[in-house]
Amino acid sequence: MTRPKDTARAGLALVLANVRYWSTVAPIVRAQLDRWEQGARAIPDPALRALALGKLGDERFNAQVAATLGTLAPRSQRARVVEAIVALQVMYDYLDVLSEQPAEPPIDERLLFTALHQAVALDMEDEQASAMGRARDYYGDRASSEDGGYLQMLVETVSGSLAHLPNAAVVAPVAGAAATRCAQGQILNHQSSRSGVDELRKWASTRAAGTGLSWQQFAAGATASVLAIGALIAAAADADTTREDAAEIDRLYLSIGALTMLDSLVDLQEDLAAGQLGYVQYYDDPEELAAGLATLARDAVGRARIMRNGSHHIVTLVGVVAYYASARIASEAFARPVISRVRRELRPLITPTLALMRAWRLAKRVRHRGGHRVGHV
Numbered sequence: 001m002t003r004p005k006d007t008a009r010a011g012l013a014l015v016l017a018n019v020r021y022w023s024t025v026a027p028i029v030r031a032q033l034d035r036w037e038q039g040a041r042a043i044p045d046p047a048l049r050a051l052a053l054g055k056l057g058d059e060r061f062n063a064q065v066a067a068t069l070g071t072l073a074p075r076s077q078r079a080r081v082v083e084a085i086v087a088l089q090v091m092y093d094y095l096d097v098l099s100e101q102p103a104e105p106p107i108d109e110r111l112l113f114t115a116l117h118q119a120v121a122l123d124m125e126d127e128q129a130s131a132m133g134r135a136r137d138y139y140g141d142r143a144s145s146e147d148g149g150y151l152q153m154l155v156e157t158v159s160g161s162l163a164h165l166p167n168a169a170v171v172a173p174v175a176g177a178a179a180t181r182c183a184q185g186q187i188l189n190h191q192s193s194r195s196g197v198d199e200l201r202k203w204a205s206t207r208a209a210g211t212g213l214s215w216q217q218f219a220a221g222a223t224a225s226v227l228a229i230g231a232l233i234a235a236a237a238d239a240d241t242t243r244e245d246a247a248e249i250d251r252l253y254l255s256i257g258a259l260t261m262l263d264s265l266v267d268l269q270e271d272l273a274a275g276q277l278g279y280v281q282y283y284d285d286p287e288e289l290a291a292g293l294a295t296l297a298r299d300a301v302g303r304a305r306i307m308r309n310g311s312h313h314i315v316t317l318v319g320v321v322a323y324y325a326s327a328r329i330a331s332e333a334f335a336r337p338v339i340s341r342v343r344r345e346l347r348p349l350i351t352p353t354l355a356l357m358r359a360w361r362l363a364k365r366v367r368h369r370g371g372h373r374v375g376h377v
Contacts, residue, residue: 006305006314007349013311014353020071025082029067032086033060039153044146051101052150055093063089065319066226069234072312077165077237084161085230091115091154092182092226099190108140109190113183115151119158120229121176122168158233165236174246175232178225181207185222193277201282211251212299214292216282217258224257227320231313248307255300256317259293262324262342265335286338294341297321301345318350319357325350326357 033056040052066089073081095116099109115138138151162168162175188200201215208218228250235241235249264271264278271278283289297317304313324330325339343350 006301006311009311010314010318010349011352014315017068017071017312017315020078021068024075024078025067025070026064028070028079028082029064029086032083033063033090036087036090036154039148039150043148043150047101048098048147048150051097052094052147055097056090059093062093065323066230068319069230069316072234072309073237080161080164081234081237084158084233087154087157087161088119088226088229088233091119091151091158094151094154096186099186109187110183111140112138113186114138115155116183117176117179119155120162120172120179120233122159122163122172162233162236165233166239167236167241170241170243171232171236171246174243174250175229178228178232178250181222182225182229185219185225189219189223189277193275197277197282211254213255213258213296216279217261217292217296218254219282220261220264220279221254221256221258224260225254227257227260228253231316245308248303249313252300252303252307252313255296255303256313256320258296259300259317259320259342260324261293262321262330262339265338266324266327266329268334269329280338286334290338290341293338294345297342297345314349315353318346318353321346322350322353322357326354326361328361 037053037056040049040056043049043052063086066085067082070078070082070085095112099107099112101107139147162172184203188203192200200219204215204219204222207222208215211218213221231249231253232246235246261279264280267278268280271281280289300317301314304310304317307313321339321342325343329335330339343354
């Protein structure tokens with residue numbers, strides 16, 4: 001359980017974040033998502049256009065949630081931070097769906113995911129390569145790859161906004177490493193569904209050493225490292241951020257990212273039906289999974305407690321867990337014991353957050369049903 005002092009501070013941070021979000025962040029998010037929807041509609045290739053628009057339609061919430069990290073930025077820098085984070089999340093979702101598509105010849109995922117690194121590393125070699133027109137190289141030999149510069153625009157928006165933040169040079173090396181880790185995790189995770197988990201296990205086991213994470217947790221956290229990159233972009237807006245601060249943020253958000261393993265728990269039945277591997281399937285013992293995630297949540301709270309802006313980071317952690325815990329499937333027999341163990345470590349703060357998430361999901365279902373009825377009148 002979180003300490004009373006932690007709960008009070010995090011509760012205040014939650015209120016402050018909401019005030020900042022709805023007054024200064026949400027309007028920017030809406031404008032940026034509209035911008036990228038217009039860009040997606042202009043993609044010449046119909047298959048790429050459908051993928052980009054599908055992701056923007058189905059996973060708009062991802063960018064909205066990621067942008068909450070921008071509430072930590074000074075108001076004078078907040079617009080740049082939110083612009084970068086939204087473009088980053090849109091790009092990540094697009095790369096993810098694109099890398100999963102069957103193609104002949106198969107798309108080169110390693111080449112595709114270089115876009116993620118180029119967006120945040122602020123490396124001169126990458127900038128020069130971009131200036132020389134390497135945008136098309138992201139797709140390699142894929143015959144159908146005319147995206148009208150959509151992916152390149154996403155890369156340039158992230159890098160351009162980040163470059164203008166006061167401490168971009170401080171966080172860029174850490175963000176670049178996180179982007180590389182994210183790409184490697186994504187690629188190996190996709191491969192595991194086709195050729196088995198051995199390569200992913202070997203990679204994650206080696207890199208998990210010294211982190212306190214199991215190989216399964218590291219793999220999940222690596223794949224979700226877009227969270228760490230977003231937090232680092234927000235930290236770049238703070239003139240007092242040090243390289244040590246950036247490293248601490250990256251370590252914390254690697255753990256928070258590992259908690260997104262709960263996504264594969266609520267999607268377990270769907271993944272099994274589709275013959276896909278999810279992170280929870282890498283555990284033979286449900287008790288090991290539950291105990292490991294509960295310990296992970298407890299340790300992450302302890303780490304955040306001693307960091308700058310720690311209360312805000314705790315709010316983010318709790319929000320991630322509440323998002324998955326509020327899914328209807330989370331109350332079913334196979335998911336409930338695991339999620340209950342994790343929730344216990346985050347009480348009492350998770351209680352109001354969970355109520356908000358459930359209300360949001362209910363409102364979303366009502367809007368969806370209403371839209372469906374209107375569409376058939």
